Amino acid sequence: xxxxxxxxxxxxxxxxxxxxxxxxxxxxxxxxxxxxxxxxxxxxxxxxxxxxxxxxxxxxxxxxxxxxxxxxxxxxxxxxxxxxxxxxxxxxxxxxxxxxxxxxxxxxxxxxxxxxxxxxxxxxxxxxxxxxxxxxxxxxxxxxxxxxxxxxxxxxxxxxxxxxxxxxxxxxxxxxxxxxxxxxxxxxxxxxxxxxxxxxxxxxxxxxxxxxx
Amino acid sequence: xxxxxxxxxxxxxxxxxxxxxxxxxxxxxxxxxxxxxxxxxxxxxxxxxxxxxxxxxxxxxxxxxxxxxxxxxxxxxxxxxxxxxxxxxxxxxxxxxxxxxxxxxxxxxxxxxxxxxxxxxxxxxxxxxxxxxxxxxxxxxxxxxxxxxxxxxxxxxxxxxxxxxxxxxxxxxxxxxxxxxxxxxxxxxxxxxxxxxxxxxxxxxxxxxxxxx
Numbered sequence: 436x437x438x439x440x441x442x443x444x445x446x447x448x449x450x451x452x453x454x455x456x457x458x459x460x461x462x463x464x465x466x467x468x469x470x471x472x473x474x475x476x477x478x479x480x481x482x483x484x485x486x487x488x489x490x491x492x493x494x495x496x497x498x499x500x501x502x503x504x505x506x507x508x509x510x511x512x513x514x515x516x517x518x519x520x521x522x523x524x525x526x527x528x529x530x531x532x533x534x535x536x537x538x539x540x541x542x543x544x545x546x547x548x549x550x551x552x553x554x555x556x557x558x559x560x561x562x563x564x565x566x567x568x569x570x571x572x573x574x575x576x577x578x579x580x581x582x583x584x585x586x587x588x589x590x591x592x593x594x595x596x597x598x599x600x601x602x603x604x605x606x607x608x609x610x611x612x613x614x615x616x617x618x619x620x621x622x623x624x625x626x627x628x629x630x631x632x633x634x635x636x637x638x639x640x641x642x643x644x645x646x647x648x
Numbered sequence: 649x650x651x652x653x654x655x656x657x658x659x660x661x662x663x664x665x666x667x668x669x670x671x672x673x674x675x676x677x678x679x680x681x682x683x684x685x686x687x688x689x690x691x692x693x694x695x696x697x698x699x700x701x702x703x704x705x706x707x708x709x710x711x712x713x714x715x716x717x718x719x720x721x722x723x724x725x726x727x728x729x730x731x732x733x734x735x736x737x738x739x740x741x742x743x744x745x746x747x748x749x750x751x752x753x754x755x756x757x758x759x760x761x762x763x764x765x766x767x768x769x770x771x772x773x774x775x776x777x778x779x780x781x782x783x784x785x786x787x788x789x790x791x792x793x794x795x796x797x798x799x800x801x802x803x804x805x806x807x808x809x810x811x812x813x814x815x816x817x818x819x820x821x822x823x824x825x826x827x828x829x830x831x832x833x834x835x836x837x838x839x840x841x842x843x844x845x846x847x848x849x850x851x852x853x854x855x856x857x858x859x860x861x
Contacts, residue, residue: 459697465700470687470690473714477714478737481718486713487672490714501693504695504699532770533746534746534771557747559739566738567788568740568784572784592811593808594780596784597806
């Protein structure tokens with residue numbers, strides 16, 4: 436595991452040395468936002484077969500246009516004003532990743548990693564509710580941020596999730612995570628998602644293991 | 649929980665009564681595949697600012713075109729030849745959902761739900777490896793299919809994940825899940841992801857609770 440960790444650290448550092456042009460990042464984030472809207476329409480549109488095929492052809496042409504300039508490596512991380520490291524290509528928080536809602540994570544003075552977000556139709560599991568795996572993904576990521584905020588970042592070794600009630604789509608949700616205990620190289624993080632009524636919909640205990648140096 | 653379950657069932661049945669036009673579904677799946685390719689380029693392109701902005705404008709126009717025909721409800725489920733129910737709008741298996749890899753799940757004669765799939769750059773957590781939350785999402789979904797295949801479908805009550813080693817991107821992975829025990833209304837499902845070398849990268853125990861009738 437140590438070898439893998441070291442390799443990851445090297446790649447992270449290499450990517451972070453890339454020129455980060457804030458204006459260009461903002462433009463790509465804007466493009467990702469537009470592609471998210473398009474993705475919702477793919478599921479919801481009532482457009483007929485011919486129109487759908489025509490649009491697919493146009494999308495293919497746009498992909499070719501973006502490919503013409505060449506393919507780079509995925510973007511690295513950015514450090515926000517609050518000192519929070521944010522992976523802009525991440526499937527959870529990445530402004531540039533169409534898959535990401537994306538959620539924004541802040542760290543409170545007591546070390547709690549916190550996010551407010553709303554999930555749309557693309558994150559649906561049971562009708563009207565968030566896919567349990569999506570809740571898992573959010574809590575996994577948030578817990579990692581809390582472990583880092585605690586000064587004890589590491590690899591996730593375990594994530595124990597309890598689903599208390601369905602998590603609704605289309606309404607503001609809150610997720611929180613906080614490191615509660617460090618035991619040698621292990622950091623334990625408790626996290627939860629709260630619905631708009633303040634009730635816990637899902638909660639988790641995560642264990643992170645710090646690499647040996 | 650029973651009320652929520654009954655409401656979900658009603659919505660499922662309603663959606664399943666929608667006319668499912670296989671040709672139209674295939675067209676939308678094709679469009680989703682093209683939008684997935686575009687989404688990768690958003691993260692990888694080296695195109696300049698002006699080109700990125702121009703493409704964003706084109707994407708917005710395509711979204712408007714699809715919206716003109718009206719917005720329906722998300723598509724329902726389809727039953728495959730093998731008798732497997734597949735939610736075509738799901739963020740894990742949905743051919744129509746840009747967020748989904750999508751993974752295809754088959755059920756073996758012994759009740760094991762199984763999938764072979766490869767994850768690209770949009771599913772990245774640590775550099776070169778699958779985001780832990782994505783592994784959680786795949787195992788959560790696969791476990792639900794295994795519980796259903798066992799004749800004991802239900803709501804996920806818990807998912808206990810153990811990460812054994814990093815799961816690599818860009819290589820064929822296998823995921824398996826099987827119901828191992830039923831205790832009253834509870835069904836226990838064991839699942840795992842295997843890397844190309846056959847080693848387990850992540851495993852989970854899920855508990856599903858069947859609704860009372």
